[in-house]
Amino acid sequence: MQAEPVLVAGLIEACRSAIAANTDHLCALDCAIGDGDHGINMQRGWEAVSAEAAALTGLPFPDAVERIGMTLVMNVGGAAGPLYGTLLIEIGRELRARDRTEDFPIVLKKAIDAVARRGRSHAGDKTLLDVLYPVQDALQKCSSLNDIAQQAEFSANLTAAMKAMRGRASYLGDRSIGHVDPGASSCALLTTAICRYLGENHPQ
Amino acid sequence: MSGNTANVGIVIVSHSPLIARGIADMVRQMVGDCVPLAWSGGNVRGELGTDAGGILRAIEAAWSAAGVAVFVDLGGAETNSEMAIEMLGPPRSARVAICNAPLVEGAVIAAAEASGGASLAKVVATAEELSP
Numbered sequence: 001m002q003a004e005p006v007l008v009a010g011l012i013e014a015c016r017s018a019i020a021a022n023t024d025h026l027c028a029l030d031c032a033i034g035d036g037d038h039g040i041n042m043q044r045g046w047e048a049v050s051a052e053a054a055a056l057t058g059l060p061f062p063d064a065v066e067r068i069g070m071t072l073v074m075n076v077g078g079a080a081g082p083l084y085g086t087l088l089i090e091i092g093r094e095l096r097a098r099d100r101t102e103d104f105p106i107v108l109k110k111a112i113d114a115v116a117r118r119g120r121s122h123a124g125d126k127t128l129l130d131v132l133y134p135v136q137d138a139l140q141k142c143s144s145l146n147d148i149a150q151q152a153e154f155s156a157n158l159t160a161a162m163k164a165m166r167g168r169a170s171y172l173g174d175r176s177i178g179h180v181d182p183g184a185s186s187c188a189l190l191t192t193a194i195c196r197y198l199g200e201n202h203p204q
Numbered sequence: 205m206s207g208n209t210a211n212v213g214i215v216i217v218s219h220s221p222l223i224a225r226g227i228a229d230m231v232r233q234m235v236g237d238c239v240p241l242a243w244s245g246g247n248v249r250g251e252l253g254t255d256a257g258g259i260l261r262a263i264e265a266a267w268s269a270a271g272v273a274v275f276v277d278l279g280g281a282e283t284n285s286e287m288a289i290e291m292l293g294p295p296r297s298a299r300v301a302i303c304n305a306p307l308v309e310g311a312v313i314a315a316a317e318a319s320g321g322a323s324l325a326k327v328v329a330t331a332e333e334l335s336p
Contacts, residue, residue, distance in 0.1 A: 037253065044248070073287055074257045077247035079280040082256060082287040118283065167279050 005057035018193035033169035045076035066092025125165035128183035149195040156188035213240035213266035221245035242266035259288035271299035271324035
């Protein structure tokens with residue numbers, strides 16, 4: 001098993017670069033059904049996390065995850081900031097409360113439920129939850145990293161057929177149908193980046 | 205603004221710094237200095253958007269022992285305000301309420317109510333009567 005500082009630094013860079021490479025794509029998705037800034041907001045957030053990487057790698061893993069969440073809250077803005085922030089803050093807190101890493105699917109479930117409460121959303125509302133719940137399900141079933149990443153991409157694409165029930169996109173009603181949700185898309189990008197990094201550097 | 209006043213504080217949150225500041229100006233003109241008042245508008249760079257850290261600072265700036273009523277425009281403003289209230293931490297977080305009311309009318313009528321020394325619950329209820 002790798003030392004945690006290396007793991008934290010690698011995950012941060014994987015997420016930062018995945019968002020940076022797709023900033024324009026995420027903004028284009030957001031232009032279709034939102035206010036067009038999701039890519040820029042996410043990029044600002046992950047650049048801020050990256051700027052803190054040296055300090056974050058010195059922390060115990062749960063503390064690092066929680067602080068990454070808080071940095072996202074303070075820098076992403078929009079609705080994505082508090083949603084991604086809540087996810088990571090809750091993962092950090094839940095991990096700290098346990099010492100068994102095999103509990104991670106339960107930890108993730110609790111964190112996703114917290115995101116759902118924060119956004120007052122459910123699966124099927126065309127949000128990042130439509131990626132998070134299937135990813136958690138795949139994790140629970142001990143799917144391979146590759147399968148989890150594929151599930152995330154597949155689930156993000158399914159949001160195209162959904163009608164937005166929350167956020168700016170919900171004001172569009174039926175006109176939101178036919179577009180992939182930007183939050184679901186960034187969530188799939190991050191999931192894929194994390195799975196790829198772990199697959200290459202931290203084999204199961 | 206300090207916590208010395210007995211009146212409920214008012215916080216305006218908008219995606220637009222111009223809107224937030226403009227409404228705060230209106231409220232100030234209505235009630236003068238007797239209501240603690242602060243605004244947060246825009247993201248961390250001052251562009252259109254919302255900023256949980258900025259909202260937290262606004263709540264602290266408008267803090268009153270009687271509590272604080274927060275007025276928001278669109279979804280992200282509400283979600284970030286909830287996050288900011290959580291970051292404020294207990295026991296103060298229990299004395300901050302996000303009002304389900306129109307931003308301009310809600311803030312003005314709430315400030316008028318607050319200026320008369322009404323409780324947080326009364327201030328919130330008066331503003332929320334404006335909602336359909």
